Amino acid sequence: MGTKDTITKDYMADNRVFADVFNHMLYKGKNVIDPDTLHPLDTTALAVPYGSGTSEVPVQKFRDEFKSLNVMHDDSRIYLLLGIENQSEAHYAMPVKNMVYDALEYAGQVENSARSHREAKQWPSTSGEYLTGFYKDDQLIPVITTVVYFGSDTWNAPRSLHEMLSVQDPEILSMVPDYRINLFSPAEIKDEELDKLQSNLKEVMLFIKYSKDKRKLQELTSKSPGFRSLELKAARVIDSITGINLRFTETEGSVNMCQAVQEMCDDARAEGRTAGLAEGRTEGLQEQAMLTAQRMLQDPRFSPEDISRFSGLSLEDVLKLQKK
Template structure:
């Protein structure tokens, strides 16, 4: 699962995918966030440790994905975290990232204002009244198979039942936004993130994967290479990954994954038939050894085959 989460992290780092993620999760597919209006920002932070700790003086923390989004109305930082299993401290983890980013912004403001703030509150604060922090929004994309049953608010990590109501209201509500694949509407996404989500939602059934590919052949037949690689990793399709060069088209800009899936399904069918034949021969041998020869000629009858398979412990 670590390899899959690393792959998802790299995939979310693409501007067009991050924009599509926000539009699909928050704006029902409306293109509010445009990839052309996203720019790279610092993705990692150096956290200083106590001088009394006899270890390196700093450690590096890195977000999965973050970009600055700007338009005529606003300037905000959009971040995303990929998570493959529920995490009981996820609100705190996201808060740590946010605090590290705000601390970086404050250091920049103080450096910019050094020597300019002479007296009063601004001097004490090392920040001018017209200076502002850039807000951060974080989406957690959960791609695990178990339901998310972990906290989404900082307060859900606390025991607040016995606290005085007034004090309870004063506890800050720090909330994270967790979107599980199962709750996402595929049609809200415009990039091949749509197909990645659609296939991962059906990963428990090869038949459903095939049905999805046939139904959406127009898009899946011209999939970008990065998404093809992601699908191979997330669905554990190493055989398709090894054959990637075979399906590259249009100057190696996109891949016909529909054709790849069809050939993969045919290979699975042939393997299944071969396995079925081997199992049938084994069953016939056991029946002959134990005197059930009168039923061998009737094995094409489903009821007889099932009865004999169960008798000899070969029922699937």
């Protein structure tokens, strides 16, 4: 696992950040999911496809984050299984990756249902129930997976299984079940929608969104109070994803992003001034060498080779001056 993956995974494990993502995706930014109603689950997806006889081979995958949700909404209780996949780069097979995760989870639920019936000695009443152990009145818990894209650009990879297929004939596609990804991408979310986020995910996503626009970053960080004291985990995500090399230590509890951006801009201006001075000095030395060579060419005692060694110009440049 790379540094970016480790840092983003650690950050998204925070229930406040996790709840923010799904309040945006499910409830248009309304604060419906309370972080306290989220409970971590094993991120290992392990399932044995049922009905495969004696040659069963377990399939194992690892999610980034997986939590259960038990919440009241509109006078009804909702129980969901929520997963997040973090991406710092576009993943061109994301629909298949998420489809496998979700399918394994559903297969696991079917297996758990069959196990529960066996343990409770609830015997099947039909051959269909006997075949899978999943009974007529059994129900599955919905699984929702969201891709959180930590890129400043628009997601340019497939967003559905149909986009990945070699055949685009509508008649054929009508028989192929599609699978689309749920995408949380800052470049594709309006600022007013990001402003509804309750955690510091708002600052992280806004910073990433405008990370290539230093003027906008200065304006953003100076106006938003959240940037003046940003939690270290959030600052670490910004630093890792954007590569701006923030100046902070691991002992700090928070980071002043307004100051960090100002320092970054100051450094850029200083580098520009240094480069300009160096360029000016180079041009001045070159001009002086040309004048020296021109004077020496008027004296027959100096050969082109002598002039080149003395002035610092290449022999080719001296010969060009001689022709002029």
